[in-house]
Amino acid sequence: MRALDFHDFSQHADMLSLPGGHRVTVRFVEPADAGALQAYVRALSQTSRYNRFFGATAALPPGELEKSIHSGEHNLFTVIAVTRIDGFESIVGEARYQIDPSTDRFEFGLSVSDHWQGHGLGRALLSNLECRAAALGARSVFGDTLRSNAAMIGLAARSGYDFSPTPDDWKTVRFEKPVDPAPETIPCSGWRHAAQTFDAAPLH
Numbered sequence: 001m002r003a004l005d006f007h008d009f010s011q012h013a014d015m016l017s018l019p020g021g022h023r024v025t026v027r028f029v030e031p032a033d034a035g036a037l038q039a040y041v042r043a044l045s046q047t048s049r050y051n052r053f054f055g056a057t058a059a060l061p062p063g064e065l066e067k068s069i070h071s072g073e074h075n076l077f078t079v080i081a082v083t084r085i086d087g088f089e090s091i092v093g094e095a096r097y098q099i100d101p102s103t104d105r106f107e108f109g110l111s112v113s114d115h116w117q118g119h120g121l122g123r124a125l126l127s128n129l130e131c132r133a134a135a136l137g138a139r140s141v142f143g144d145t146l147r148s149n150a151a152m153i154g155l156a157a158r159s160g161y162d163f164s165p166t167p168d169d170w171k172t173v174r175f176e177k178p179v180d181p182a183p184e185t186i187p188c189s190g191w192r193h194a195a196q197t198f199d200a201a202p203l204h
């Protein structure tokens with residue numbers, strides 16, 4: 001598997017429909033999103049930021065922000081969930097994922113803005129990540145979360161993940177799930193198109 005070389009991120013978007021009728025677009029972060037992504041992270045509650053980044057941080061460090069806006073480098077991708085609020089595109093969630101080509105395992109972390117939590121966006125975003133993992137040829141998806149993070153543990157349990165201790169980190173727990181190689185029922189047509197376009201990995 002080779003690193004992807006993206007020329008136009010805008011065409012690789014997925015539309016997610018949430019239980020309450022809201023529709024949210026998931027697309028790759030572009031360099032022009034840097035300010036909005038940082039504003040999104042700053043606006044998260046202290047608890048959400050702590051749970052997302054495993055520590056007290058007010059914002060993304062410059063190096064992390066830089067990595068986020070260059071999706072595809074080192075097999076590392078950042079996506080944002082966006083919707084229009086009062087006529088303006090607003091970020092309501094984000095996820096970062098990386099595939100390890102030597103193991104075909106797909107690691108991710110995600111967050112949903114506090115105002116949107118509890119309305120099904122986390123679940124929809126997680127399903128979308130599983131589909132992206134399948135499109136990249138991953139065999140399993142996993143993440144680590146603080147043992148105190150009831151929402152993430154609840155989301156992972158609800159989504160069929162198995163739990164195990166994180167190697168070398170007693171504060172976190174690992175959740176992992178095999179990837180369905182034929183996720184037709186999961187909405188990620190935009191990403192499947194991207195994987196085909198750039199020949200990232202064989203589609204099953």
Ligand SMILES: CC(C)(COP(=O)(O)OP(=O)(O)OC[C@H]1O[C@@H](n2cnc3c(N)ncnc32)[C@H](O)[C@@H]1OP(=O)(O)O)[C@@H](O)C(=O)NCCC(=O)NCCS
Binds near residue numbers: 108120149156158
């Ligand atoms: C974890 C997080 C992404 C969940 O997103 P969300 O949009 O609130 O989750 P959803 O509304 O889709 O809920 C899906 C399921 O998760 C579980 N869940 C959600 N919030 C929960 C909570 N506070 N306690 C226990 N379970 C919870 C439920 O099983 C729920 O399904 P149900 O409503 O059918 O019972 C969100 O709370 C978040 O961004 N937290 C801060 C950042 C973070 O912790 N990231 C994880 C780091 S890996």
